[in-house]
Amino acid sequence: MIKLYGLDVSGNTYKIRLLLHLLNIKYQFISLDINNKQHKSDDYLKLNPRGEFPVLKDEETVIWDSQAILVYLAVKYSSTPKDDHWHPKNATEMAHITQWLTVANGEIFSSLGKARSRLKFGYECDLELAQAQGKSTLEWIEKHLSNRHWLATDKPSIADIACYPYIALCEEGGVSIDGYPAIHAWFQRIKSLNGYITMQGIKDR
Numbered sequence: 001m002i003k004l005y006g007l008d009v010s011g012n013t014y015k016i017r018l019l020l021h022l023l024n025i026k027y028q029f030i031s032l033d034i035n036n037k038q039h040k041s042d043d044y045l046k047l048n049p050r051g052e053f054p055v056l057k058d059e060e061t062v063i064w065d066s067q068a069i070l071v072y073l074a075v076k077y078s079s080t081p082k083d084d085h086w087h088p089k090n091a092t093e094m095a096h097i098t099q100w101l102t103v104a105n106g107e108i109f110s111s112l113g114k115a116r117s118r119l120k121f122g123y124e125c126d127l128e129l130a131q132a133q134g135k136s137t138l139e140w141i142e143k144h145l146s147n148r149h150w151l152a153t154d155k156p157s158i159a160d161i162a163c164y165p166y167i168a169l170c171e172e173g174g175v176s177i178d179g180y181p182a183i184h185a186w187f188q189r190i191k192s193l194n195g196y197i198t199m200q201g202i203k204d205r
Contacts, residue, residue: 002027005047006054007034009120011113011165012066013054014199019070019086019161022195023077067101070158085155096152100159104166107137113166115173127174134175138167138183145182149189156193164190168202 004027006013020027032038040051047055048064056069063069074087111133117123152159
């Protein structure tokens, strides 16, 4: 059985759990004890030398980095044509999805994710800068979604799963999500997907 190592309060962990549920994949979730630095232990560093989470272990295959895990799951477990939309084989669509995986790990996490980490967990960062960058990121994503349903292609893909958590959690970083109707409509489309699960901090609205 697949094992997923991570934290319930981690948006990066949640995006993996969400895709696992959307693909109806059984897995064992292993919650890390970060207070005792389990993610820095020798055993864990054998799984991920960076000492970060999440990590996915599928038999003998170990994947770290949330974006890489999304690609792995979508490619390996989208076994029927109806699931191919998560990571299509078309080169242009693959490139567009990769662009948004980069945005998720870059602009979104380094702004909205960092602001949340500062206010919710006390991590050091320039809060005002992170919040300002987060608002700017929301504005251009709102514009992008104003005439389309999904971020990268004409169907839901791992691009949407990668970007969703830290946008949906942005108010925990002191960034209002009010005034972004296209983003709210996108939220509702994601929430209507068969198998959708939520996490603490994501508002049902």
